[in-house]
Amino acid sequence: MRIFIGFLSILLAAVALWFLSRDLVPPKSVRFAAGAAGGGYYAIAERYRARLARDDIDMEIVETSGSVENAALLGERRVDVALLQGGIAAPEGTETLGAMFYEPLFVFARRDAEVPANPGRWAELTIAAGAPGSGTTAAFDALERAAGHAPGANRRLPLSGAEAADALLRGEADLAVFVAPLSAPYLAPLFAEEGVGLLQLEHITALSRRMPQAEAITLPAAGVSFAPVVPPEDLRMLGMVANLVADERLHPSLADRLAMAARDIHGAADAITRTRQFPSAEAGALPVDAYAATLIRQGPSPLQDVLPYWVVAQVNRFAILLLPILFILLPLVRALPGVYSWRMRRRVFRYYPMIRAIDMAARKATEAETLTELERRLEAIDEDVAEMTLPPPYRDRAYTARLHIDLVRQRIDSKLQRF
Incomplete structure (x- = not known):
């Protein structure tokens, strides 16, 4: 038993060392798919880049047309991580590092x-409703379906971000639709322009029920500015939750740094969200990276005060992998003594059916030759039990079996004397 436990300990230690040593040193670069330069996603990506630079990690921002293209780049594994708007399907082989912020539909x-x-x-x-490949286009498609519009009911301009805002300000569009964080830089001129207003859509609850990716949120009065007061009263809006999505093969130390950056960047309150409402590791439509979820919920490990973050990331990663194994192994280990005891007893008990069969046959025997053959078989069993090597706690089983064999032998000898 001690040998087995020792072997199991060595095996677990070897597995631990393998996991800890595999890709121990983290990559020094990561590719991050954002949106168009000057947009909300790009501004957020720049904050991630500055945060990761503290740990000497070079983050390359890949400019894209929006969430749809971001998802495509992730699926092709041309980027390591990307921001995806709520409702945009993530490709296979990816995990979310958490829900990061609300994106209202302006x-x-x-x-x-x-x-x-x-x-x-x-x-x-004439509606500026996002460039091809943008999350705004996908959201506006869903809005049109929810409102019961047939395709072509309105003229759409394939413009996003600053281009869409400029088209509205120049009078080239009647409406401009944006799915963006409140901090998106191209929104500021629209809030300040007297000839343009933020439209309070009617029937927000009904629309949100028909748009699974959206929920009803509230932008409070003065949520944008106090002088002038914008909006002048509480504004109910449709909102989507943006996720930070990564390739499932992302190095654990990079997941560590991105999750900690997310806590710094998205943890503060704004006009729409409460303090620490984001980032969130609650399970949604996307599978959640277990390690990132732990960091978001619990914060950094105390080990980071004494060890480099990339070492702590590997240790914590191993702990997460080990826990399910322990839940399986511990009941098995606890059952081992009972299994071992049963196996030792069985080595002796397997002879008892044969002993009993000889005893019953001897009782019925009417010829000396039959009794002699039974006695020979009994002697063979006795020799086997006598030569059996058992641990000290189980040797009494063998001695007890030999006593029973001797009782049957005496019965056979007594009956033989009558012939």
């Missing part, structure tokens, strides 16, 4: 266009 309209607040009544409008 609908700005020219005041002179007299756009209905009910999106179901929009008709023959």
